[in-house]
Amino acid sequence: MAATYEKIATTTLGSAASSINFTSISSAYTDLRIVWVFQAVSAGSNAGLRFNSDTGNNYSYTAITGTGSTTVSQRGTSNNQCYFMANSTAATSQLQIFQTDVFSYAGSTYKTLLTTYSGDLNGSGEVSSIVNLWRSTSAVTSVTLLFDAGNMTAGTTATLYGILKA
Amino acid sequence: MATTYTLISSNVLSSSAASVTFSAIPADYTDLVIRLSARADGAIVNVKITFNGDTATNYSQTYLIGDGSAASSGRQSSVDNFNPYGVNASTYTANTFSNAEIYIPSYLVSQNKPIGFFGVTENNATSSYIMPSAGLWRNTAAITSIGIAPNSGNFVSGSSFYLYGISNA
DSSP, X not given: OOOSEEEEEEEEOSSOBSEEEEOSOOSOSSEEEEEEEEOBOSTTOOEEEEETTOOSSOEEEEEEEEOSSOEEEEEEEEESSEEEXXXXXXXXXXXXXXXXXXXXXXXXXXXXXXXXXXXXXXXXXXXXXXXXXXXXXXXXXXXXXXXXXXXXXXXOEEEEEEEOOO | OOOXXXXXXXXXXXXXXXXXXXXXXXXXXXXXXEEEEEBBSSSSOBEEEEETTOOSSOEEEEEEEEOSSOEEEEEEEEESSBOOOBOBOTTSOTTOXXXXXXXXXXXXXXXXXXXXXXXXXXXXXXXXXXXXXXXXXXXXXXXXXXXXXXXSSOBOTTOEEEEEEEOOO
């Protein structure tokens, strides 16, 4: 029986770094899932990703976020990366999670992502649901997970899974 | 090739039960996932989740909730369980069950454990909720058991609970 949910690649940082790259992603799957467990080093960093090293203004997002006391919905258009979280909390010792699904990543239509951010930091916290769009008809062949300012700590782990419908 | 997404255990209730426990969880995976569909016989019911039998005040959570007319957010620190949402209760439309997924990454790591949660209680009535929640268990021990219980009454027959292991090895 063919496996439906397969690991494609995993990276655990041996030292602090601002990005993690998955390259040479095959088109053998239907969807991709990324599970990213991290600690942020710096405050004010925006976390997200880019596909195929595209730094053009081809990304947009809409998010709803709860901070424990307030709710806010935000959106951005013509950004140069997918945004998962804005203004990271500095130097928390708690692990945080991004779970991202990339739908029909090998197709020739624009690519939609759905991400959940879970970050309870024991004294503060945030939870978000975010939809992103990459306006490109190219198949996704590489993914760069990134913080645009500062680093993730050593021990940060990101795993790329492929999900197969056939 | 090793299987990435594996059913570890399941429990589909054939009669009502006050709690469900997954015990002796093997240390063979990277992450854990629980998928549940539940209903309880109390009037207003939250679900309580505990790890390794720990009922001390080592849990915290931040949640976002939408009820069909407004969104709000709240948080709790130093509580004795992770209680992210209400399950469909006796006052809800008959034969409807809440649904949820609980994602527990790095359940073996010797750090505090983060939890991702997404649950819904849609039942074709005004009291329906959608709730993403972030949780934290402040304990560095590997997770070896998970308890799930309503805060009053019992889970009813037909409630189902599935525990999966995900391996990135």
